[in-house]
Amino acid sequence: MTFDYDLFIIGGGSGGVRAARVAAETGARVALAEESRYGGTCVIRGCVPKKLMVFASEFPGEMQTAKAYGWTVHAGGFDWPAFRTQLHAELDRLEGVYRKLLKNSGVATYDAHARLSDAHTVTLSSGESFSAKHILIATGGAPVRPDLPGAEHGIVSDDIFQFETLPRSILIIGGGYIACEFACILNGLGVEVTQYYRGAQILRGFDDEARGLVSEEMIESGIDLKLGTNILSITPEDGGYVVKPTHGDEKQFDSVFFATGRKPNSEGLGLEGLGVGIGRGAQIEVSEYSQTAVPSIYAIGDVTDRANLTPVAIREGMAFVETVFKGNPTPVDHHLIPTAIFTQPEIGTIGLSEEAARDIEPIEVYCTSFKPMKSNFAGSVDRVLMKLVVSQADRRVLGCHIVAPGAGEMIQMAGIAIKMGATKEDFDRVCAVHPTISEELVTMKTPVRTT
Known part of the structure; x- marks a missing residue:
């Protein structure tokens, strides 16, 4: 044919x-x-x-x-x-x-x-x-928009870039990476940001310690983050929208943004x-x-x-x-994909979280959190986090989690080593680049936890 x-x-x-x-x-x-x-x-x-x-x-x-x-x-x-x-x-x-x-x-x-x-x-x-x-x-x-009264009045991520003017206040509903990224973006642009998430902590599926620090930093930056909270309805009123949350404390916002899935x-x-x-x-x-x-x-x-x-x-x-077309059967490798979440601070991650790894095998956890030189000198309270999850059996680094400015850039490089099967001792053999944030990845000598 x-x-x-x-x-x-x-x-x-x-x-x-x-x-x-x-x-x-x-x-x-x-x-x-x-x-x-x-x-x-x-x-x-x-x-x-x-x-x-x-x-x-x-x-x-x-x-x-x-x-x-x-x-x-x-x-x-x-x-x-x-x-x-x-x-x-x-x-x-x-x-x-x-x-x-x-x-x-x-x-x-x-x-x-x-x-x-x-x-x-x-x-x-x-x-x-x-x-x-x-x-x-x-x-x-x-x-997608959730099925609830007044959901048609909310916007989704496709609409963010079409704002004629920025709203004075916005409610972001959701706790995934899209919700958290835009909460940080709009907060930085001067919008009064409130974020509701029905779960116990934002960024479900990511390392608990890493997402906990991001949550703290978001709140510190002025985002009104309310966990364990969902909404029941949205009603237009006086040029804005009155939102009825599950905890019953109604509030009005200029805009409501659903980041509740795709x-x-x-x-x-x-x-x-x-x-x-x-x-x-x-x-x-x-x-x-x-x-x-x-x-x-x-x-x-x-x-x-x-x-x-x-x-x-x-x-x-x-x-x-x-x-x-080339006669070379090639399956797609979805194992160990490095990724970044562009919150402020960023998260860079590859491999297993501490929680996922300890459900599979005995592990060691190497972790440090500190004020980086640049922000410490400026009197900022911002902190960063470096974390390695290591197999006790073969010493391979099962997961790397970074919370810091430029974490996306760092995890791309760390991802090469981890994809190759690097062990903790391979990391230890690398001389530190000083003074940098990322040098902590090769200077952590003692595990903070063994499980």
């Missing part, structure tokens, strides 16, 4: 675009359909604009530190409209880069919604249909009846080679709900091309 394309990709985010380009380099005829903006969640509605907002929100603290170091600082208020204009211009530029990369790679692009008519046919909202030997779904995920974008793709497995969380079920139960249909990235990170989606896309 002759097909219009060797590969048709649905979704123009980081994973889909990388797979398209790499597949086209093999000589394959490749097409890609995207109904929204090229670059996907990361470039347009996630990592990139969020990190630029992180940078913007850090300047008030830096200016206070500068004063302590003898600088005379003259700073006006934060100009959100000016920043927002430049932010959107940068996102437009990056989307243009993505489009150009696809064009230069010879990938045919269609700005339309796509759905599968059968295992080898894609039909676009424009009315066009194309046949393809292989179909790759890379449609990502989207934020859902794979698997609906509306025509997968019903084709035999593609869909999980209870709407994720597309795939093998270790990203193949669905229908041999010609594959899926990568957040729509599969494996490890929802941009670099993972990109690796999954490249592994797909290796497997399908």
